[in-house]
Amino acid sequence: NAGVTQTPKFRILKIGQSMTLQCAQDMNHNYMYWYRQDPGMGLKLIYYSVGAGITDKGEVPNGYNVSRSTTEDFPLRLELAAPSQTSVYFCASSYLDSSGPYGYTFGSGTRLTVV
């Protein structure tokens, strides 16, 4: 019963490097999300997906890209890392019922430092 699995847990990048944050869920949820969390700023939505092959921008998409080739996987790509991307990144998944997104499940996060 893994839920949402994120890798890696920690990473240090140099400015200008690229990396992919991995996210996988085993609950057959249609909806998946990437958030970043900064102290005092709350959770900010980067990108989300309503199903395989469909992605859309959230509040803070600049500098990031996503893909959703399967229901299970939703990787987040950072191109040309910048210090402003130092943050904790969370992947989440949910399903949808009549009241909206339901049953949000979060991964344990990836702590990224760009130096």
Place this chain on the structure above:
Amino acid sequence: TQLLEQSPQFLSIQEGENLTVYCNSSSVFSSLQWYRQEPGEGPVLLVTVVTGGEVKKLKRLTFQFGDARKDSSLHITAAQPGDTGLYLCAGTAGNNRKLIWGLGTSLAVNP
């Protein structure tokens, strides 16, 4: 812009005390969720409320959704150190598929 304001921002209490934290908005929400986040972990969903006036209990935690569905409260009875964490509320409105998040209440329960 729909906002969720949480208060207080920080709360430090002694074990055994009772407390209430609040989540308020000027907008109507179709559902509202409460999460607890411990250091180094992702938020964990505690409860979802969908009906105005609804009250849900989870052991020593009592959640209430306001009659007008614009606000919610979380009451903890006889707090324990294990209740320490960041409590987040998040809501959905209409057909919006994205959650609107509050900034959280950071709770410390001292032994």
